[in-house]
Amino acid sequence: MTQTIEQKTTLYDRDLNLWLEEAIAQLKCGDFQNLDVENLIEELEGLSGSTKHEVENRLIRLIEHILKRCYVDMPDCYRGWEVTIINQRDQLRRLLRQSPSLKRHFLQSFDESFDTALEIVKTEYEISFPSTWLFSRDVDAVLTVKFWEET
Numbered sequence: 001m002t003q004t005i006e007q008k009t010t011l012y013d014r015d016l017n018l019w020l021e022e023a024i025a026q027l028k029c030g031d032f033q034n035l036d037v038e039n040l041i042e043e044l045e046g047l048s049g050s051t052k053h054e055v056e057n058r059l060i061r062l063i064e065h066i067l068k069r070c071y072v073d074m075p076d077c078y079r080g081w082e083v084t085i086i087n088q089r090d091q092l093r094r095l096l097r098q099s100p101s102l103k104r105h106f107l108q109s110f111d112e113s114f115d116t117a118l119e120i121v122k123t124e125y126e127i128s129f130p131s132t133w134l135f136s137r138d139v140d141a142v143l144t145v146k147f148w149e150e151t
Contacts, residue, residue, distance in 0.1 A: 020043070051095065056105075056112075058088050060117050064117040068121055069085065089144070096139070
């Protein structure tokens with residue numbers, strides 16, 4: 001019995017980067033007739049999901065380090081945690097500046113991100129952490145306030 005191996009027949013399947021370059025060229029010159037709309041939609045949906053996922057991951061990491069800085073009494077680690085907080089805040093600000101509509105996703109995913117961050121810090125440190133976020137949830141506050149100076 002002979003097995004047939006299916007060959008990748010479309011440019012999209014063979015070379016994604018080349019397909020993207022051709023799709024961009026087709027869009028620029030208005031060649032909508034030959035545009036691979038189905039795969040273009042798939043790629044755009046993937047891009048949107050990827051950006052949202054990046055916001056969630058950075059928010060988890062930010063909350064995790066804010067919790068550490070606020071509640072873990074390890075002064076030798078403060079600077080490292082604060083550097084991570086600065087980096088995550090900067091990257092989140094850049095994402096939100098580029099796509100302001102992501103603020104809505106930031107807020108919608110905050111509780112789940114907090115729960116994940118809390119699980120991480122509880123696993124890492126055997127101390128008591130608050131079970132809810134005790135600070136402002138305002139996007140600008142989360143991205144600027146030194147909450148550890150308030151506690």
